[in-house]
Amino acid sequence: MTVPNTMALPCVAKQAIVYEDASQLDSLQALFDQCGSLSILGGASNVILPATLDRPVVLMRSRGIEQVGATDAHWLIDVAAGENWHEWVKTSLSKDWPGLENLAMIPGTVGAAPIQNIGAYGVELAHRVQGVQVWDFEGRCRRWLSVEQCQFGYRDSVFKTDAGKHWMVLTVRFALPKIWQPVLDYPDLWELTQRELGTVSAQEVFDRVVAVRQAKLPDPAVKPNVGSFFKNPVISQAQAKALVQRYPTLVSYPQPNASVKLAAGWLIDQCGFKGKRVGPMAVHDRQALVLVNEGGATADDVMQLASEVKAAVMQKFGVALEMEPSLW
Known part of the structure; x- marks a missing residue:
């Protein structure tokens, strides 16, 4: 097949x-x-x-969305692993369960979301989940994992470790806030902060995120891609300070743990890769974080371009890029 x-x-x-x-x-x-x-x-x-x-x-390809309860602060909704992620986000808003609007238009299924701990525009899946149900092939049973047991990190989780490699995600239980507050920390969303406090709706945030992603990111049905190909690297404050001295326009985001997250797309762009083609693969001409298949590419072709990008960023900035997608 x-x-x-x-x-x-x-x-x-x-x-x-x-x-x-x-x-x-x-x-x-x-x-x-x-x-x-x-x-x-x-x-x-x-x-x-x-x-x-x-x-x-x-x-x-499993389906199902069901409200299973509530706490004082959250609605609890179970969503089957095979549901399309973006369609689930739209459904959540239609049922007045806000909280996922910043994660609109991320491709893939609900079951894949905790594996990658998907995130965008200041929100990570880990912020909106109460637990994950899996089938444990080694234990021959169902298991519910708490958020702590999921070991969520930046684009990471226990599902990527040896401990989780024999688990199949069946259901994700979301905890969505009854009292919603917009997350508008990223520059692409700042225009919404100019509105009067309390007048921005979750639907408006959703619409803005969709518009931004459509403007910046290619549709996989038109230009095949896996979305962001590289993680935004996280470095020490000392290394970031040294880089800013050499590159004053460096795009960076201070983190709570005293580290600094860099914009991988900016690093790649500064190395001259935006729009560059290597064989049947290319770096997208509007978003350097995305690698696209221009036609006829194989896994080897993808990895050839990825290797060239990583080497160039390391040589220029001394920063190691890590792939987001899994290489099978």
Whole structure:
């Protein structure tokens, strides 16, 4: 079976199973016991795939959104792993459950969101989750993980570690605020801060985020890509100070732990890569953080361009870039 992916890389899975509901868990467990491992894919929007996948692939297509309770401060909503992330964000606003509007238009599924601890415009998934339900193939059972057990970090979680590699996300339980406050800390959203206090709605933040992302980021259906290809690097204050002395326009964001986050796109742009093409791959001409498949690229082509970008940034700034997507 051909495996669809947003980078449009040719990939064939020798065996693929479409997961729709819990009635399939026993058969998936039997398959895991037979093969020793399974590859789990949501929207395949954050992976670099090889030409062939020998392990069985599980395509997450489960559906379901249900309010399961509330606390004094939050609505609690369970969302199935196979739900489309952006559609879920739209649904949450339509039901008056705000809090996810800054995360609009992030590609992929709900089940993939905690793995990457997706984030944008000052909000991370970790800020809006109460727990994650998984199927533990080694334990042969369901498990609920608390936020603390998920070990969320910057684009990181326990699901990327050896401890979590045999878990399949089934459900994400969201805790969305009953008393909502907009998060408008990023420059692209600052124009909303000019409004009278208390008059900005979650829908307006959503609309602004959608407009900004559409202006800056290519549609994967038109120019295949995996969104932001590199994480924004986090460095020490001392290193940041030294870089600012050499590059006064350096784009940086002080962090609560006394470190400094740099804008990877700015670093790549300063190295002259914006719009540059290497074989069938290119750096997007409007957002240097995005690598696009201009047609016919393979995983090797993607990694060739990525390696050149990383080497150039290291040589010029002494900063190491780390990929966001997983290389399979």
